[in-house]
Amino acid sequence: MGKHGAEEGREAGTAQRRRLDQAAELCAKRGQTLTPLRRRVFEIVLAADRPLGAYDVMEILARDRGRVAPPTVYRSLDFLVSQGLVHKVLSVNGFVACSASARPHDAQLFICGSCGSSVEVAKKSHAGLIEEEAAALDFAIESVVLEVHGRCHACRLATANPTVHP
Amino acid sequence: MGKHGAEEGREAGTAQRRRLDQAAELCAKRGQTLTPLRRRVFEIVLAADRPLGAYDVMEILARDRGRVAPPTVYRSLDFLVSQGLVHKVLSVNGFVACSASARPHDAQLFICGSCGSSVEVAKKSHAGLIEEEAAALDFAIESVVLEVHGRCHACRLATANPTVHP
DNA sequence: CGTCATGGCGTTACTTTATAACATGACATC
């Protein structure tokens, strides 16, 4: 992680402010607290347009609060994951904000290998099939990781119609 | 990795010998070589009943060939993955033999959180759905990671009918 | 009021996983 420098999470827009407030409320309803640190971490992840590594988040955090150690960041990220606000992206060792902030759930992510962006898709569709297979194996599902890699629309356009300098 | 001590890959049975030979042939057909090291690594992974970490493989290798360094193991594992003989299991940082050794393909794995075993299932079924979604996003798929976590049949039986000592 | 449990965070040190970069060996080809 660390390449693809892009919107790294300074200053939330109103949309993000609202999501942060919703998240705080959601946590409160569950008897949990979205502390300032956790809120800030969520803000950072929200503001990014691609999965961020824990160490990326650390670095960004360091800008306002001075150096924080890995456990601090991992704890906050794990909390956010446990609340279903953030997904862990195994195939890139990163974290993305959940696009439809709700309760903990499995994500289906389309991750672009060129720009690193990721898009989440509600994945009702497969659930049935996977569950059928699981039933056949008498396997009790706890979680599902579904990550699709490839090239996104924008990146495909970019190489299909490149700005040529002959 | 490293817990769950189990069949760690000493001496292949005839079935495994056959798979190794098939693999060698397959590589040859593709102009690649299943060198002794690669063959041995494949043998180790084949003999395990669960995903092995690269460092597990290193340790087992060390028994016959003395210490080998990480890059050596990773290179062999990457080769095997590139040939579709082995799958990398992201959610456990491990490697499992592909159950139906063929050409490179995406696996759908059911991984037990208790015993660590993993079962591969041919995953034609979802391909269609994922591809539909990808098409809607104009996303060009390169690979799909599908890992299901939970508890396997055996482990469920074990806790459902535990051997009680009252 | 005291003190005690709890939850969140800080800090240190460390483990585990993975890779970069460069050297060596073995074999093929000209």
Added chain:
DNA sequence: GATGTCATGTTATAAAGTAACGCCATGACG
């Protein structure tokens, strides 16, 4: 016998993640 190429060896280090301990604030409870 020089040159190329592929696999492996070697050294060092990067990147990702965790264990263990301690501190402090808050709030419950006697």
